[in-house]
Amino acid sequence: MGTNAPEYGAPRTLWRKLAEHPPPGEGAVRRGWRSPVRGVRLTSVLGLVLLGTLPLVIVTGLLDYAAYGPQFRQAFPLDVAWLRLPPFDWPTRPSWLFRLTQGLHVGLGIVLIPVVLAKLWSVIPKLFTWPPARSVAQVLERVSLLLLVGGILFEIATGVLNIQYAYLFGFDFYTAHYFGAWVFIGAFVAHVVIKLPRAVAALRRSLPDPDLAPLRPGPVTLSRRGVLALVGGGSLLLALLTVGQSLDGPLRRTALLLPRGRNPGEGPNGFQVNRSFAAAGIQPALTGPAWRLTLTGGGRTVRFDRAALLAMPQHTARLPIACVEGWSTQQTWTGVRLADLAALAGVPAPASAHVVSLERTGLFRQATLQANQVADRDALLALRVNGADLSADHGYPARIIVPALPGVHCTKWVASIDFRTDD
Ligand SMILES: Nc1nc2c(c(=O)[nH]1)N[C@H]1C(S)=C(S)[C@@H](COP(=O)(O)O)O[C@H]1N2
Ligand SMILES: [Mo]
Numbered sequence: 001m002g003t004n005a006p007e008y009g010a011p012r013t014l015w016r017k018l019a020e021h022p023p024p025g026e027g028a029v030r031r032g033w034r035s036p037v038r039g040v041r042l043t044s045v046l047g048l049v050l051l052g053t054l055p056l057v058i059v060t061g062l063l064d065y066a067a068y069g070p071q072f073r074q075a076f077p078l079d080v081a082w083l084r085l086p087p088f089d090w091p092t093r094p095s096w097l098f099r100l101t102q103g104l105h106v107g108l109g110i111v112l113i114p115v116v117l118a119k120l121w122s123v124i125p126k127l128f129t130w131p132p133a134r135s136v137a138q139v140l141e142r143v144s145l146l147l148l149v150g151g152i153l154f155e156i157a158t159g160v161l162n163i164q165y166a167y168l169f170g171f172d173f174y175t176a177h178y179f180g181a182w183v184f185i186g187a188f189v190a191h192v193v194i195k196l197p198r199a200v201a202a203l204r205r206s207l208p209d210p211d212l213a214p215l216r217p218g219p220v221t222l223s224r225r226g227v228l229a230l231v232g233g234g235s236l237l238l239a240l241l242t243v244g245q246s247l248d249g250p251l252r253r254t255a256l257l258l259p260r261g262r263n264p265g266e267g268p269n270g271f272q273v274n275r276s277f278a279a280a281g282i283q284p285a286l287t288g289p290a291w292r293l294t295l296t297g298g299g300r301t302v303r304f305d306r307a308a309l310l311a312m313p314q315h316t317a318r319l320p321i322a323c324v325e326g327w328s329t330q331q332t333w334t335g336v337r338l339a340d341l342a343a344l345a346g347v348p349a350p351a352s353a354h355v356v357s358l359e360r361t362g363l364f365r366q367a368t369l370q371a372n373q374v375a376d377r378d379a380l381l382a383l384r385v386n387g388a389d390l391s392a393d394h395g396y397p398a399r400i401i402v403p404a405l406p407g408v409h410c411t412k413w414v415a416s417i418d419f420r421t422d423d
Contacts, residue, residue: 016132033125034218044199046119060105074370090378095403099322103246106326114234151184163325245327268386277392297419298346316376323407335382347419354418367409
């Protein structure tokens, strides 16, 4: 074998021993992967496509997490190991900011699934090469691959289950998806550093790769271009079935991947509902004439009924609702400015506002808004939408709507708001 003196020694013997003792059937498995399109070129093309697109999924995902508000413990965890999220006030402008970042994160995440699967398919034979490693460096590389592949499959699985409202897993989605993201990001960076030069070289000139190319190629059934067209077609199909969830009007019906709300009904309240009034389990009597909005802060408590709120200066704004599950819609909301309510509560410039709904249970029965989310001129306690009273499903008697605020914090069926001078 080798003649290089420095390569001899105890570890060298270990790798040689490994190579001399393949597990039974090893060759048969390797020979079973026969597709002649597998090879370093296919893997490199797919890898470079992912290198150009996955960073956008990662960055928009991290932005969504920041928008979701870890500083208010609305999302956990605050820090990951030695990583600290910088304190970050999510802006209220442009009002479509979260609609864009969330739409891109979920949409692109779905569209890239075929590319990721094809990339994994293209390197499967590598799993069965023997010996599994020929040096300590290679052992490390293979462990990072495990984190890379495990990480992305975990992110895809939890992400897809979440947007289908299938909380089948016994852990908190945000925590898991966020931790999983950091595992994946670390492995992704390592993988790019290790493999990018090779991928570029492979596309410049033909690089033989004994691990990727089949030992005994089968007959050609599909060219490399054919494989790429198939993968691209799959991605395009997913894109067509997904974009509708970010569009209003009849095209929304094309969002076949949207679990609910493809056909949200007619009229001013005819747009997608996340949690319905019935699902929220609020007693209908609580939203009738007996309803009062309670404002606290500055040492006093004030209460208003809906007629009193309607008698205050009304403000109208066209603002999106963008759900963390990926869908979004834009509507015209009318109500009282949150800044006006803060002044009535005796806290004209609050540091934060804690909003609580009539719901007794549920993760999203309350939310905390930042200072800029109360101060924005379009930040409203909405009473009406598109010229009509809010429907029960959209939060009657009153709901929060704030530019660029994730839908999950646009609390419906608001009972009270506490304006605070410190957060
Ligand atoms: N009280 C309360 N408000 C809530 C929710 C909830 O479960 N309870 N869901 C939130 C979520 S996740 C979203 S996306 C928006 C959707 O608003 P819509 O149903 O009016 O479209 O409402 C938000 N407001
Ligand atoms: Mo949502």
